[in-house]
Amino acid sequence: MGDVLCASAPGPGCCGCCSEGRGSQRNPGLQHVEAAPAVEQRPGIPFGAATSYVYLEKLCEGSYATVYKGISRINRQLVALKVFSLEVEEGLPFTAIREGSLLRCLKHANIVLLHDIIQTKETLTFVFEYMHTDLAQYMAQHPGGLQSHNVMLFMFQLLRGLAYIHRQHILHRDLKPQNLLISCLGELKLADFGLARAKSIPSQTYSSEVVTLWYRPPDVLLGATEYSSDLDIWSAGCVFVEMVQGQPIFAGTSGALEQLEKIWAVLGVPNEDTWPGLSKLPNYKPELVVSRRPQRLRMIYDRLSRVPAAEDLASRMLTAFPRGRISAQDALVHPFFSPLPPQLHQVPAGQSVLTVPAVRLQPEICDLFASYQKGHLSRSSSKFW
Structure with a gap:
């Protein structure tokens, strides 16, 4: 897929849908699947028909698909x-077949909802729930790092969605801020399952050309093809520190080396003692092992030190040895999330954590400052678009 998935970043409401940039294969196509409507269906208007949707405006365009608000x-x-x-x-990009097939089976409050599939002779259309923005745009609107409570709430929802798909033996394989959608209320949902795979049992090898x-x-940079859910945990850890720090933590490079x-x-160079089997990875070269000592994450990403338990959670996710990484389910009960109400752990899979009383996004610092300047500081300042 390459390192950049789309020449233009997804716009608000885009569902991470324009970030394909991936090859296609011939395929007979997807069969229409009916999804349960979020509200009562109007009689006489069917699912699976192009006439059932009104196109309002183009949101973004990728290599293989164009996304519209409707x-x-x-x-x-x-x-x-x-x-x-x-x-x-x-023919139809194979990633579209994969995405549609997987999303048919995934029903969770932190997974983008596929409402409908429409197939004609000329087009295949996925109908998703509309989301107002994505995490990348949210962070761009609030530079310098997010408010710690909001980081906590976004991260809890991210891990909640990950824990769910990992229980279903599904790997996302492309977690990044552009593929994490956010509603106007602050609900976060995993999107763009074009690279996702159902993990077979017994295990099989996968492509190492995954994840931006x-x-x-x-391990994947070194050519590993027998990864598991630990692949997504690393990506989620990068997103976590980026939310806290306000900038990507491993950015500005031009290749795997x-x-x-x-x-x-940052982490120091591993060896066979800390990473069994390291030298057997396909792209391992002895010259890659230079003398570098690990550093405390907070020494480089100073904002981690301002949030209790943030550095510890980040360190457990960003461990070079893949089997040493914390699972999504275990991360949900990490002390970092202790300020959140314990009721969040009892919320059913299909229900948003924002239904728990008093659980909501808080205004970001720049929102508060802008509202103060305008002289009307209020709860409405928590809107972020």
């Missing part, structure tokens, strides 16, 4: 319409 005539809700063109020679470079773990050097400069 409205459903079935239930009068806003939707995001991801439209694939069916080329006679190329900045969020790719060192430079990316590894960036990681080793």
